[in-house]
Structure formats: structure tokens, C-alpha cells
Amino acid sequence: MSIQEFFHMGGYAFYVWSSYGLCAVVMILNVLQSVSRQKKTLNTLIKRQRRTLGQ
Amino acid sequence: MFTRFNQFASPKHFYDLSARLTPWFTWASILLLLAGLYGGLVLAPADYQQGDSFRIIYIHVPSAWMSLFVYVVMAMAGGIGLIWHVKIADIIARSSASLGASFTFLALATGSLWGKPMWGTWWVWDARLTSELILLFLYLGYIALQSAFDDRRVAARAGAVLALVGLVNIPIIHYSVEWWSTLHQGPTITKFDAPSIHMSMLIPLLLMALAFKSYFISVLLIRARSEILEYECNSTWVEELISNRSF
Amino acid sequence: MYAYWKAFVVIVSRDAMLAFRRQAELVNPLIFFIMVVTLFPFAFGSDSELLQRITAGMIWITALLASTLSLDSIFRSDFDDGSIEQIVLSRYSLILLVAAKITAHWLLTGLPLIMVAMLIGFILSLPGQTMQALLATLLLGTPVLSLIGAIAVALTVGLRSGGMLLSLLILPLYMPVLIFSMLAVENAMSELPITAELYFLAGILVLSATLAPVATASSLRIRLS
Numbered sequence: 001m002s003i004q005e006f007f008h009m010g011g012y013a014f015y016v017w018s019s020y021g022l023c024a025v026v027m028i029l030n031v032l033q034s035v036s037r038q039k040k041t042l043n044t045l046i047k048r049q050r051r052t053l054g055q
Numbered sequence: 056m057f058t059r060f061n062q063f064a065s066p067k068h069f070y071d072l073s074a075r076l077t078p079w080f081t082w083a084s085i086l087l088l089l090a091g092l093y094g095g096l097v098l099a100p101a102d103y104q105q106g107d108s109f110r111i112i113y114i115h116v117p118s119a120w121m122s123l124f125v126y127v128v129m130a131m132a133g134g135i136g137l138i139w140h141v142k143i144a145d146i147i148a149r150s151s152a153s154l155g156a157s158f159t160f161l162a163l164a165t166g167s168l169w170g171k172p173m174w175g176t177w178w179v180w181d182a183r184l185t186s187e188l189i190l191l192f193l194y195l196g197y198i199a200l201q202s203a204f205d206d207r208r209v210a211a212r213a214g215a216v217l218a219l220v221g222l223v224n225i226p227i228i229h230y231s232v233e234w235w236s237t238l239h240q241g242p243t244i245t246k247f248d249a250p251s252i253h254m255s256m257l258i259p260l261l262l263m264a265l266a267f268k269s270y271f272i273s274v275l276l277i278r279a280r281s282e283i284l285e286y287e288c289n290s291t292w293v294e295e296l297i298s299n300r301s302f
Numbered sequence: 303m304y305a306y307w308k309a310f311v312v313i314v315s316r317d318a319m320l321a322f323r324r325q326a327e328l329v330n331p332l333i334f335f336i337m338v339v340t341l342f343p344f345a346f347g348s349d350s351e352l353l354q355r356i357t358a359g360m361i362w363i364t365a366l367l368a369s370t371l372s373l374d375s376i377f378r379s380d381f382d383d384g385s386i387e388q389i390v391l392s393r394y395s396l397i398l399l400v401a402a403k404i405t406a407h408w409l410l411t412g413l414p415l416i417m418v419a420m421l422i423g424f425i426l427s428l429p430g431q432t433m434q435a436l437l438a439t440l441l442l443g444t445p446v447l448s449l450i451g452a453i454a455v456a457l458t459v460g461l462r463s464g465g466m467l468l469s470l471l472i473l474p475l476y477m478p479v480l481i482f483s484m485l486a487v488e489n490a491m492s493e494l495p496i497t498a499e500l501y502f503l504a505g506i507l508v509l510s511a512t513l514a515p516v517a518t519a520s521s522l523r524i525r526l527s
Contacts, residue, residue, distance in 0.1 A: 006096070006097070009107040009108075009110070010101055010106040010107035010108075011106065011107075012106060012107050012108035012172055015108055015111065015168045015169065015171060015172050016107060016108060016110050016111055018168055019111045019114055019115070019164070019165040019168045019169070020114060022161065022164055022165070022168075023114045023118070023161055023165065026157050026160065026161055027157075027270065030153075030154060030157055030274055031274055031277075034274050034277040034278045034281070035277060037278070037281045038277055038278075038280055038281040038284075040281075041281040041284045041285055042284065042297075042300065045284060045288060045293065045297045046297055046300060048288075049294065049297050049298060137520075189474050189477055192470075192473070192474035193474050195470065196467075196470045196471040196474065199467055199470050199471075200457060200458070200467065200471060203458070203461050203462070203463060203467055204461075209524060209525065209527070212524040213457045213521060213524055213525070216453065216457065216517055216520060216521050216524065217453075217454075217457060217471060219517070220450075220453055220475065220513075220517055221474075221475070223509075223513065224474075224475050224478070227478045227506065227509075228474075228477060228478055231477070231478035231481040231482060231502075232477075232481065234481070234482075234485065235481045235485060
């Protein structure tokens with residue numbers, strides 16, 4: 001099977017690849033959102049502690 | 056036994072444990088995903104009826120399985136938190152909701168993208184798509200209820216009651232929608248239930264299902280960690296953790 | 303045993319008395335119901351054949367919306383004036399008292415709704431068999447709406463965005479009731495037996511009558527803790 005055939009998906013390229021693309025986007029967004037939220041939470045807690053220690 | 060469970064369920068222990076477990080599940084999901092994609096997109100032969108469009112099954116069906124699985128996890132965890140006041144259970148329930156909703160959304164969207172070439176329209180009132188849509192409504196209701204409360208404890212318990220009510224309702228919704236659609240359309244959609252699926256098509260499907268499951272666990276653990284930090288932000292162990300981090 | 307029954311009756315008659323003093327709350331859902339039914343011909347045209355086919359369905363959907371709008375009144379006034387705390391702290395089981403409140407709500411809103419629905423069906427000259435099926439499904443279905451709705455009301459009463467949230471929570475849970483009622487009505491229209499659907503509706507009613515008061519009571523406890 002050639003690369004072109006693979007991407008062509010027997011004529012169903014649009015449906016197959018947009019499903020897979022959508023799935024990838026949603027999954028990656030979930031990961032990014034969770035990781036950035038963890039970082040943000042840590043940062044706010046660190047800042048809060050510095051503020052209380054500074055006083 | 057119970058003290059060990061309590062130790063496991065203590066937020067600090069769970070926070071450390073999840074930090075150690077997350078990379079394992081992440082790598083497992085990446086490897087399983089690669090294997091499943093290779094098997095599903097390259098190795099598996101095209102379906103004799105649906106051609107290559109059937110390859111959507113490798114994300115549609117795992118998402119649909121996960122959408123139900125996550126709801127059950129969410130309701131069970133909520134129930135455990137409601138009855139035994141286990142904080143971790145509340146946190147797990149809360150963190151799974153949006154993941155479950157995204158799996159449900161994926162199942163719906165890929166189902167629609169699969170339906171277009173098969174049925175000729177983006178949407179038909181097929182039993183499975185319809186009950187998946189109602190499941191999405193249940194998730195959205197849960198998320199809306201959670202965000203309506205300022206107090207996390209109240210939010211967790213109220214959400215747990217709603218999730219349990221939904222859990223009782225899911226089979227009823229499923230059968231009623233099934234009954235309704237068979238009466239309205241007749242069994243025209245048997246195309247979807249292939250009588251027996253060939254091994255070379257089945258193995259990638261199972262791999263993808265496992266990949267989705269470990270993806271869910273690893274993202275759940277990450278989310279649970281930030282929930283724990285917010286929940287416990289005034290406890291001594293979080294203060295210690297933060298001071299170790301900042302110096 | 304007698305004391306429990308008495309407590310039940312006291313709550314029901316108290317709610318009834320309160321409702322009769324504020325008649326607007328009793329009448330408004332019915333007016334809403336009639337108004338929405340009037341909207342349908344504007345949307346679908348006054349072609350009587352088409353309307354005949356959708357009348358039962360439109361009555362059901364409108365009844366669903368009207369009961370959703372009136373649900374809030376189960377606990378709203380008790381929540382506002384604080385008497386809900388007395389009810390929760392009472393020495394009688396909260397489940398029993400909640401069941402009484404739900405019963406009162408159904409008697410005060412569900413039953414009048416059914417009567418108005420029958421009147422509308424009669425005026426729009428639904429055939430007798432369809433009317434029977436509609437009556438049976440409404441009798442079995444509207445209590446379920448009150449029972450499931452009570453859980454969601456207990457969860458959302460007094461919240462800022464309570465009303466909208468309430469409909470988001472309950473409409474998906476109402477779908478099985480609507481599905482089976484409409485299947486029964488459709489069967490009746492084509493003169494088929496409707497016992498299977500009615501049994502299923504009765505099953506849902508029994509299930510929700512056993513579980514919903516428990517869930518409502520625990521949601522109230524959560525909200526007041």
C-alpha cells in the first residue's frame with residue numbers, strides 16, 4: 001500500500017481523517033488543559049505562600 | 056485493611072501516588088495508541104461493505120465505551136464520597152466529568168462523521184446516537200450543577216446524588232430509546248452490527264480501547280492532583296510541599 | 303402507623319392550603335399550558351389533518367414544560383421562609399414528609415394539568431381511543447415528572463441560576479416517560495394494544511416512587527448541611 005493510498009482511505013479520506021483529527025484535538029486539549037491547570041494551581045499557591053511569609 | 060484503605064485514600068498519599076503513576080499510564084496509553092493505530096489504519100483490511108470508512112470504528116467505539124465507563128466511575132466515586140465521606144472519591148468524581156463529556160462528544164461527532172457516508176446524512180435518530188446524546192445531556196447537567204455551588208463539599212455531594220439518579224436512569228433511557236427507534240425505523244441499521252468481526256479488525260479495537268482507558272486514567276490523575284491542591288490548600292502538607300517547591 | 307399517616311396528611315393539606323391562598327401559582331401553569339398549545343397551530347399551520355396527528359404529542363410536550371416550570375414551587379416557599387429546616391429537623395422521617403410534599407405538588411399541579419389536557423383533547427376532537435391512551439399515560443407519567451423533578455428541585459432550589467439549571471437537569475431524565483407515553487398514544491391511534499407501554503410506565507412510576515423520595519430527602523440534607 002502506498003502512502004497516497006493510505007491517505008486517500010478508499011475515498012473516505014475526509015470522514016476518516018476528520019474523525020481522527022477531531023479525536024486528537026480533543027484528547028490533546030484535555031491533556032494541555034489539565035497540565036496547565038496543575039501548573040497554575042501550584043503557582044498561585046506558591047505566590048500565596050510568599051505573600052504570607054513576606055508579611 | 057480499613058486503615059490501609061484510609062491511608063491510600065488520604066489526599067497526601069494519593070497526591071504522591073498519582074505523581075508516580077501518571078508517567079506509567081501516559082506511556083502505556085501512548086504505546087497502546089500507536090499499536091492500535093498501526094493495526095487499525097494499516098494492518099486491518101478494508102471492510103467489504105463499508106470500505107475504509109469503517110476505520111472510524113477504532114475511535115468511535117472506544118469513545119462510546121469510555122463515555123459509559125466514565126459515567127459509571129463518576130457515579131460510583133460520587134456514591135462512595137457521599138456514603139463514606141472519602142475526599143478522594145469526591146475528587147475523582149469531579150475530575151472525571153469533563154473527560155466523560157469529551158468522550159461522549161467524540162463518540163457523537165465520530166458517529167456523525169461515520170454516518171454521513173453510510174446513511175447519507177449527518178444525523179439520524181438511531182438508537183445508539185440518540186442515547187449517546189442524552190448521555191451528553193446528563194454529563195452537561197452534572198457539570199452545570201457542580202459549577203453552581205461555591206462550596207466544594209456541597210457540590211460534590213449534590214453531584215453525587217445527580218450522578219446516581221442518572222446511573223439508575225441510563226438503562227431505562229437506553230431501552231426506551233431502543234424500543235422507540237425499532238418501532239420507528241425498523242432494523243435498517245444492521246450494517247453496523249457486523250455478525251462477527253475478524254481478528255485482524257478486533258485486536259486493534261481492543262488495543263485502542265485499552266489506550267483510551269489508560270489515557271483516561273492518566274489525565275484523571277493529573278486533574279485530581281490540582282483538585283487535591285485546591286481542596287487542601289490550607290493543610291500543612293500542602294504548605295510543606297509548596298515551600299519545598301519554591302526554595 | 304397512624305401518626306405517620308397523620309403527618310403525611312398534615313403536610314399535604316398544609317401545602318394545599320398555602321397553594322389555595324396564592325392562587326396565581328395554581329393557575330399560571332395552566333394558562334401557560336393553554337398558551338403553548340395555541341402556539342402550535344401558528345407554527346405548523348391550521349391544517350387539521352396534520353394537527354390531528356401531532357395533538358397528543360404537543361399536549362404531552364406542553365404538559366412536560368408546564369410541570370417543569372411549576373416544579374420550583376415544591377420547595378421554593380419553604381426554602382425562602384426557612385420552614386424547610388423545621389421539616390428536616392422534624393421527628394418524622396424526612397423521606398415520608400418529602401413524599402407528602404411531592405404528592406401535594408402532583409395533586410395541585412399534575413391533576414389540574416391532566417384535566418385541562420383532557421379538555422383540550424376534547425375540544426380538538428381527538429378520537430376516543432387516543433383520548434383514553436393520553437389520559438392513561440398522563441395519569442401514570444405526570445407523577446413521575448413530579449417525583450424526578452423533586453430531586454432536581456431539592457438540589458437547585460435557592461441557587462442563583464436555579465430555574466435554567468433545573469430544566470437542564472431534569473429534561474434528559476424525563477425522556478423515557480415521554481417516549482413511552484408517545485409510543486402508547488401512537489399505538490392507540492393505529493388501534494394497537496398499549497398494555498406493554500403502560501406496564502413500562504407503571505414500572506417507571508413504581509421505581510421512581512420508591513427511589514425519588516429517598517434521593518430528594520438526601521439532597522435536602524446536603525443542601526441544608
